[in-house]
Amino acid sequence: MKRILTLLIVLAALCAAMTAQADDSWEKVQSSGQLVIGLDDAFPPMGFRTDDGQLVGFDIDAAEEVGRRLGIKIVWQPTAWKGVINSLNSNKFDAIWNGMTITEERAAQVLFTQPYMMDGQIAIVRMDEQAIKAHEDLGDKNVGVQAGSPALEAAKSLPMAPAQIREYDDNPKAFLDLESGRLDSVVVDNLSGLYFTAAQPGKFKALPGFITKEPFGVAFRKADVSLRDKVQETIDAMVADGTMGEISIKWFGEDITNPANF
Template sequence: MKKIWVVLSSLLVLACAVSAFAGDGSFKRVKSQGALTIGLDDAFPPMGYRNDKGQLVGFDIDAAEEVGKRLGIKINWQPTAWDGVIHALDSKKFDCIWNGMTITEERKKEVAFTKPYKMDGQVAVVRFADKKHKKLADLKGAKVGVQKGSSAVEAVKKLPAAPAEVREYEDNPKALLDLESDRLDTVIIDDATGRDFIAKRPGKFRILPGNITKEPFGVAFRKEDVELREAVQKTLDKMVKDGTMAKISKKWFGEDITNPKKWK
């Protein structure tokens, strides 16, 4: 009888745990509101930024809008300062962060990520006419610019040689403006963003050979919002399987960078 009671008690505890895991109500809450509010830095091309008409465009914008369409909910975008984006998520100013956010062990202590949907990395951008800096090791003693709160801050520490100075900026465009004006020697930036800036301003900048880091991008949620994260993840999985993510990728990058087999 005692054994039976122990088994029943264990099953009851397990059932309660499963119920708590599967019934947090986060997806139901968003569905009832009719909208998923997403936090982003709206100056992060080509992931999410404003075009000449002031409209939000980019890879992440297209992907999230398609997820919203499939889930039957509207997407509301909430621009925010990147260095306080996790605090803003915790404060419930939005439901998730979807803006080329690098998955790191430190961030995983604070938020719950989806599986990676893109592999990126930090690179060093220099002026096109700069003949002094030809490789990453040449940045010894350089003046480096980074976006405040971004993974570029940590990437600087992985350079082959220590820079003389690291300046933090509110966003990448401001840092690149200082680089162009010769107030910086380099800007450490996401590969995708750096290449986008270079493509739009030919003859101004170039990227030094080699990636400083290898970084997976994911969508971040509050840890308690399990149902919501799983709903988005399942939709993303279907979009990868039916080729929708590849199509969006080719639009913004000219190739499919959403295939995990190409990340190795």
């Protein structure tokens, strides 16, 4: 029995050593001099295009600072959000950094950092809407969500079932239909929802309260532990020295990146 136990311990140690040796994900990125990140580039305020095509947003600023500190270039790869995990695992890019909610289902497919921000799903309606005052009032209404996002499950979990849940490629298209009256509400993450309401004063308002609460994380392939750890280490340093807080204040008017407040 002792010999078997010893053999098992040795085999486990060898496997661990081989796994650690095989994980050269950070070395590959460092050697190439660039980290390719997949994102939905129509997801304000996390990552989106200005009228002149410039890519901006909270995640853009945060990732670019990580790249600066690590001495590598950040290369942004726009992709359809619905298949973003498949694209990551097909090696089309090295990471997903785009306000991605950490869920059990996703954590089974990718390797996440610790949460760098806490978000949640809310419901947005037109400013002149009088009949819809709470989440319960969305029963039998037409609700829009971004396809592949946590908003879909949040809409399904509303106290009263909507008449229809329409899926859109991105949130801006859903808000256009809300403005035109083709939708009664858009379920969206809190940060994006507040950004849309602030960017278009007098058009939209948020219903009180969260439908769900969700942490954001940066996603990597399961095997890319050393790359994840290097990015995590850098994010931790940015939180500690106040840089993440400064970026948060720039985009949200307050620091919502302090893990102590999650």
